[in-house]
Amino acid sequence: MKNVLIFTIIGLLFLGCKTEEKRTDYIINGNAPGIYNGVRSYLKMVEKNGRERVIDTAIVIDEKFSFTGKVLYPTLSSISVNSVNGKLNFMLENSVIDIAIDKSNIAQSKISGSSSQNDFERYQNEFTTIRKEAMDLKSQLRNIRANQTATKRDSLTKLSTAAEKKLQELPISFIENNTNSYYSLALIDIEASKNNANIDKLLAAYNTLDSELKSSPKGVSLKINLDNLLIAYQKKARVDIGKIAPDFTAPTPEGNTVSLNDIKGKVTIIDFWAAWCGPCRRENPNVVRIYDKYHDQGLEIIGVSLDGNRTQKDPKQTWLDAIEKDKLTWTHVSNLQYFQDPVAQLYNINAIPAVFILDAEGKIVAKNLRGNALEAKVKELLQQ
Structure with missing residues (x-):
């Protein structure tokens, strides 16, 4: 009898400690008081570009609606x-x-049953609190009275700057402090889609995540996206203003080769153009005028042609004819490979005309100036 009792207790303990199996589907029970029968509700998936895709619809009946389905991982919806x-x-x-x-106020609706939702709400609450603080401080600064002391103004300015910095750093901070949260994956995705995204920081934050998250379907696809964004960022960054212009070598119309470093002057213009490019051709007379005026003072130009598209029967001859017709007497190079030209790839050229202005050290000091603005910058640099 004693043995039976012991085995019974052990069995109950085993059953009590047994891990509940994870669900493989979702059921959303919507309670919609005050909403009429027949009104349609929509379940949407938030994609990485911020757009939403409808994945299901439901009709409100007796102030209720429901959705059922499956997701591979917790997903912002x-x-x-x-x-x-x-x-x-x-x-x-x-x-x-x-x-x-x-x-x-549908945004204030109450949600329960989703553990990753708790992380989402914590982030949103913290974001709202910090943003309100930053906005209040900005408002105080705008309304500060003339008779208030400079000390008071400086104090508010410091507090406002600190609040803005805290707001900007919140996504990375949250991710680093919630390394096992699927909302951290969603947050990286959101931040990576922004124009001013710091991909280096996002990759570093991604690397702090738990291995389970990183090996999930979402984690794997997100890593691929981040790697691609980093490559694009690096391409753009290497020709940002302030960087030394990358050297290159390309063939001239005569079949020789010349490098950027061979022709650099006190001021150098790298002009990406093509015979087929209408805006380029219309700007050429202005560039000719500037070159004729300032070449003797140290201005050099190297024209990089993106001729070579499939519609051109004889790309090289078309290129040469345009040089002659537009009276472009400076150095010219081209691989006649359209936008696949290695020099265009090196300088991350996606559209022409594109212009880079270099100082005497070969540093990029301005980009894509035309007309009087281009001449003003050349004149300024030559006078330094």
Whole structure:
């Protein structure tokens, strides 16, 4: 009898400690008080470019609606309801999720049942708090009275700057402090899609994540995207203003080769153009005028032609004819490979005309100036 009791207790303990199996699907139960029968609701997936894609729809019946389905991993999503302004962002995962729709402000709707939603809400609350602080401080600075002391103004300025910095650093800070959260993956995706994204910092933050997150389908695809963005960023960064212009060697019309370093002057213009480029040809008379005026003072130009597209029967002859017709008497080079030209690739050229102005040290000091602005910059540099 004693042995039976012991085995019974052990069995109960085993059952009590048994891990509950993870769900492989989701059920969203929407409670929508005040919303009429027949109104349609939409479940949308938020994609990496910030756009939303509808993945399901449901009809409100007796102030309720529901969605069912599966996701590979917790994913930033949204719900919108016809006749209700705005949308509700939330983290969708394979679980039973209950949503109480607030008809007056759908963004304030209550969500339960999604563990990654808790991380999402923590981030949003912290972001809102810091942003309000930053906005309040800016407002105080705008409304500061003339008779208030400089000390007070300086104090507010420092506080405002600190709040703005904290707001900018919040995404990375959150990711580094929540290395096992799927919302951290979503946050990296959001930040990476911004024009001013710091890809180096995002990659560093990604590398702090738990291995389970990084090996997930979302983690793997995100890493590929970050690597591609880093390559694009590096291409752009190497020809940013302030950088030394990368040297290159390319063939001249006569079949010789010349490098940028061979022809650099006190001021150097690298002019990416083509015979087929209308804006380039219309700007050429201005460039000729500037070259004739300042060449004796140290101005050099190297024209890099992007001729060689498939519509040109004889790209080289077309290039040579344009040089002669437009009276372009400076150095010219081209691989006649259109935008696949190695020099164009080196300088991350996606459209022409494109112009780089270099100082005597070969540093890029300006880009894409035309007309009087181009002449003014050349004159300024020659006088230094």
